[in-house]
Amino acid sequence: MTRTRSNATVTATVPAARPADPPAAHSPAVDVPAVDPPAVGSGDPPAAQAAVLAVRDVRIRDDVNDREIVHGVSFELRPGRAVGIVGESGSGKTLTCRAILGILPAHFAVAGGSIEIAGRDIARLTTPQWTDLRGSTISAVFQDPASYLNPSLKVGVQIAEVIQVKSGLRRRDARRRALELLTAVHLRDPELVYDQYTYELSGGMLQRVLIATAIAADPQVLIADEATTALDVTVQAEILDLLADLRERRGLALVVVSHDLAVVAQVCDEVLVMRAGEVVEHGATADVLYHPRHEYTRLLIAEHEQYGLDRYLADTDTDTGAGGGGEQRKELDGVR
Amino acid sequence: MSADGRPVLEVADLEVHYGLRRRRRRVLQGVSLSVACGETVGVIGETGSGKSTFARAVLGLVRASGGRILIDGEDVSRYSPRQWRALRRRGVVQYVFQDPLRSLDPDLPIEESLIEPLLVQGVGRKEAIERGRAYLARVRLDSELFGRLPGELSGGQRQRVAVARALVTEPALIILDEPVSALDSANRVGILEILKELRDAGVALIFISHDLGSVAGVADRVAVLYQGEFVEVGDARAVISAPRHPYARLLVGSAPTLRSAAASRAERDALRALLHA
Numbered sequence: 001m002t003r004t005r006s007n008a009t010v011t012a013t014v015p016a017a018r019p020a021d022p023p024a025a026h027s028p029a030v031d032v033p034a035v036d037p038p039a040v041g042s043g044d045p046p047a048a049q050a051a052v053l054a055v056r057d058v059r060i061r062d063d064v065n066d067r068e069i070v071h072g073v074s075f076e077l078r079p080g081r082a083v084g085i086v087g088e089s090g091s092g093k094t095l096t097c098r099a100i101l102g103i104l105p106a107h108f109a110v111a112g113g114s115i116e117i118a119g120r121d122i123a124r125l126t127t128p129q130w131t132d133l134r135g136s137t138i139s140a141v142f143q144d145p146a147s148y149l150n151p152s153l154k155v156g157v158q159i160a161e162v163i164q165v166k167s168g169l170r171r172r173d174a175r176r177r178a179l180e181l182l183t184a185v186h187l188r189d190p191e192l193v194y195d196q197y198t199y200e201l202s203g204g205m206l207q208r209v210l211i212a213t214a215i216a217a218d219p220q221v222l223i224a225d226e227a228t229t230a231l232d233v234t235v236q237a238e239i240l241d242l243l244a245d246l247r248e249r250r251g252l253a254l255v256v257v258s259h260d261l262a263v264v265a266q267v268c269d270e271v272l273v274m275r276a277g278e279v280v281e282h283g284a285t286a287d288v289l290y291h292p293r294h295e296y297t298r299l300l301i302a303e304h305e306q307y308g309l310d311r312y313l314a315d316t317d318t319d320t321g322a323g324g325g326g327e328q329r330k331e332l333d334g335v336r
Numbered sequence: 337m338s339a340d341g342r343p344v345l346e347v348a349d350l351e352v353h354y355g356l357r358r359r360r361r362r363v364l365q366g367v368s369l370s371v372a373c374g375e376t377v378g379v380i381g382e383t384g385s386g387k388s389t390f391a392r393a394v395l396g397l398v399r400a401s402g403g404r405i406l407i408d409g410e411d412v413s414r415y416s417p418r419q420w421r422a423l424r425r426r427g428v429v430q431y432v433f434q435d436p437l438r439s440l441d442p443d444l445p446i447e448e449s450l451i452e453p454l455l456v457q458g459v460g461r462k463e464a465i466e467r468g469r470a471y472l473a474r475v476r477l478d479s480e481l482f483g484r485l486p487g488e489l490s491g492g493q494r495q496r497v498a499v500a501r502a503l504v505t506e507p508a509l510i511i512l513d514e515p516v517s518a519l520d521s522a523n524r525v526g527i528l529e530i531l532k533e534l535r536d537a538g539v540a541l542i543f544i545s546h547d548l549g550s551v552a553g554v555a556d557r558v559a560v561l562y563q564g565e566f567v568e569v570g571d572a573r574a575v576i577s578a579p580r581h582p583y584a585r586l587l588v589g590s591a592p593t594l595r596s597a598a599a600s601r602a603e604r605d606a607l608r609a610l611l612h613a
Contacts, residue, residue: 088520203383232382232546237590238608241601259520262549262592289594301594303521307528307553309591312576 050119052220052253053077053100053138057113060095060277064107070095070277072113075270079220080247082254084264084285086300087274093257096274097225100255101140102130118220135166139214140223143230145206149198155209156182156194159216166217181212185242204235208242215246222246225257240267261300262308265289273297344408344508344540345371345394345429351402352386352393363389364564367403371509374538376531378551378572380587381561387544390561391511394542395431396420408508427453427505434514436498440486446497447472447482453505471500475530492523499530509540516550528553549591552576560584582610 053076060070070092077083085093098104100115102122115122118137125133142148149158159178163169169177175194182190185208198206207227214222224243228236244267246252258264264271264285271288273281273296280294292298304310350367353360364386371377381387392398394405396415404413408428415423423429433439440449450472451464459467472482475496486494495515502510512531516524531554535541543551551558551572558575560568560583568575568584579585586607589599599607 088522233548234382234586234590234608236592237604240592241604244601260592262594265594266592299525300521303525304549304594307525308549308593309552309576309588310593310595311552312573313593313595 049079051076051078051116052118053255054116055096055100055113056115058096058099058110058115059112060092060099060104061109061111062107063109068111068277069108070099073272073274073279074113075272075282077221077253077255079253080251081270082243082247082256082268083270083272084256084258084268085272085274086258086261086264088259090276091274092277093274094225097140097223097255097257101134101138101223135162135214135219136217137219138221138223139217139219140225141207141210141214141227143226145203145210146198148210149206151198154195154197155201155206156196159209159213162213162216178212178216181216182209184215184246185209185212186238187212202235204231204238207231207239211239211242211246215250215252218250219252221253221255223255223257226259227256228263229258229260236263243267261289261297262304273300342373342409343370343406344373345369345542346406347394347403348406349403350390350393350400350405352389352398353401354389362564364393367561367564367566369559369566369569371540371542373508373540374535375557376535376541376543376555378548378555378558379542379544379561380546380548380551380558381544382546385561386564387546387561388513391431391513391542391544394511395429396423425456427457428508430502430505430507430510432495432498432502432510432512432515434517436491436494437486439498440494440501442486445483445485446489449486450497450501450504453501457505468500468504471503472497474503474533475500476526490523492519492526495519495523495527496530499527503534503539507539509542510534511542511544513544514546515543517545517547524550547591548576548587549593560587582607586611 055076056074057072058070058074059068059072061068073092073096075083085096087093095104095108099110100117102125104110110123117133120133149155156175156178159181160171160174163174163177164171167174167177179190179194182193187193187205187208193201193205193209201209222243228239231239240263243254243256247254254267256264256267261271268285271281271283271285272279273288273294275296281288281292281297288297289301292301347367347369350364351362352364354363355361367390369377379387379390389398393400396412400413404411406412407423412420412423440446447465447468450468451461454464454467455461469479469482473479477493477496477500481489481493486497489497499515516527519527531541531543535554541554543555545551548558555572557570558572559566560575560581562581562583567581568579575584576588579588585599586604589604589607
C-alpha cells in the first residue's frame with residue numbers, strides 16, 4: 001500500500017479558519033474542548049452522544065482491475081470510545097482508514113456504503129470542506145513518523161504552523177500552544193524538543209511529536225494506523241498509555257489499527273478483525289477475546305497463547321488457581 | 337533441553353567498543369552467557385541495547401575488545417580474520433537475519449543459494465542438491481518454489497529459505513536476529529514451529545529479539561540486555577512470571593498481552609521513573 005500523502009501534510013497545507021458553523025448533527029457538548037483552546041488536561045469525556053464517526057457498509061474498489069478490495073466495513077464511534085481494527089497487510093484495514101480520511105490512493109474509490117464524520121456525509125464534501133474537517137475534526141498518525149515531518153525544519157515550528165493555520169493564533173501564541181502540546185504528549189523537555197530536527201529524535205519521540213501535531217486543532221477522532229508497530233515494546237506501551245490518556249482527558253475517540261490483536265485489545269472497547277477485505281469478526285473486545293467465532297480470530301489468539309507471554313502469565317494464574325479472570329479463562333479454555 | 341550439558345558457546349566478560357579515541361564508547365560490557373547443546377536462549381534487548389553487536393561479536397564480524405568467546409570448546413577470541421573465515425566455512429555457527437531479502441542473492445534461484453555453503457565445503461553438486469531439498473522440505477517450503485528467485489517469494493517463504501540455508505551445514509548453533517519481527521501472524525507461527533522442532537532435534541539456538549513476547553514460546557532461558565549489559569538471565573518462565581530487575585519488569589509489563597494484566601499504567605510509570613533516576 002502506498003503512503004503517499006501524510007497526515008502532517010494534510011493538516012499543514014489546509015487554509016486557515018475553522019468551520020464557521022458547526023455541522024448539522026454535531027453535538028454541542030463535543031465542541032466544548034475545541035472552543036477552549038488549551039484543553040490539555042481539562043474536561044471529562046462526554047457521556048453518551050451521537051457518533052463522531054459512522055462507517056456503514058463501506059466498500060472500496062480498485063478501478064484499475066475493477067476489483068472490490070474491501071467488502072463492507074461498518075462501525076460507529078462515539079466520543080471517548082476506541083475501536084480497533086486488526087488484520088495483516090493486505091486485509092484492507094489501511095484502505096478503510098484512508099477512505100475515512102478522504103485520502104484513498106489514486107485509482108481506489110469508495111464504491112458503496114457511507115461514511116459520516118460528526119454527522120456529515122463525506123461523499124458530499126467539497127475540497128475546502130474537507131480541509132476544514134481534517135485536523136480539526138478528524139486526524140491521523142501512521143507507522144513511520146519521520147516520513148511525515150520535514151527534515152529541514154525544527155519540529156516545533158511544524159507543530160506551530162498547523163496551529164497557526166488551523167486555530168488562527170499568532171506566531172507567539174502558536175509557539176506557546178505547541179509547547180503545551182509537547183508537554184501533553186509527555187515529552188520530557190518540550191523547550192529542547194521544539195528546537196530539534198527529526199534526525200535528533202528517536203522513533204518514540206517522533207511519534208509523540210506527530211501525535212502532538214495531530215491533536216493540535218483538537219480533533220474529535222484520531223486514527224492511529226500501526227502507529228506503534230515500528231517502536232520498541234516499552235516505547236509502544238508509552239504511546240498506547242498516551243493514547244489512553246488523551247482519550248480519558250479529552251474525550252478523544254480513537255480508531256486503532258494494528259496487526260497485533262493484543263495491542264488493539266489493550267486500548268479498545270470494540271474490535272473488528274479483517275481478513276482479505278472482509279470483516280470476519282466484530283464485537284466488544286472481551287467478546288472477541290473470549291468467544292471468538294471466526295477461525296482466523298482463533299488463530300490470532302492461539303498465537304499469543306502458545307508463543308507469547310500469555311503462555312506463562314496464564315500458567316501462573318492457573319497454578320495459583322485464583323484471580324478475578326478465572327471464569328473468563330475457563331471460557332477461553334472451552335474455546336480452545 | 338540440553339542433550340549432554342556441554343556448552344556449544346561460552347561467552348565470558350565480553351566487551352565491545354565502537355569508535356576511536358574520544359569517540360570511543362562501550363557497546364557491550366561484562367556480557368557472559370553459556371549455551372548448551374540443544375538449548376534455546378532468548379536475548380531480549382531494545383534499539384541500541386547492543387543485541388546485534390552481541391551476535392556479530394560471536395560470529396567474529398565485530399572485534400571484541402575484552403573477554404573470551406569459546407565455540408565448541410575452542411577459544412576464538414584471538415582469531416585472525418582468516419581463521420574466522422575458516423571457522424564460518426565449517427558452518428558450526430550459522431546466522432539468520434531479520435530480512436532474508438538482504439542476505440539471499442537476488443539473482444540466484446533459492447535452491448542455488450541453499451547449496452552454496454555445501455559446495456564451498458567441497459560437497460558434490462548432486463549430493464548438495466539432495467541435501468538442500470531435504471532441508472527445504474523440513475522448513476515446509478513447497479517444492480515447486482525451489483527454482484524461484486528470492487524476490488518472487490513472500491516474506492514468510494523467504495525466512496523459511498534463510499532457516500533452511502542455516503541448517504544445511506548441520507550447525508551446532510544458529511543465531512537468529514529478529515527472525516519473525518517482519519512477519520505476519522500466520523508466518524510467525526510457522527517459523528516458531530520450525531524453531532521448536534530444531535530445538536527438539538538438538539540444535540542450539542540464540543533467538544535475539546526486541547520483543548519478549550515473540551521468544552517466550554520457544555526459549556528455555558532468557559537473557560535481558562539493557563544498555564550493553566545482561567541485567568537478568570534465567571529460566572524463561574521465571575523471568576517472565578517474576579522478573580526482578582526494573583528494566584526486565586518494565587519489559588514484561590509493556591508487552592501487550594490479551595489479558596492485559598501484565599502491569600498497570602501506574603506500575604509502568606513507576607518503573608520508568610526508577611530507570612531514569
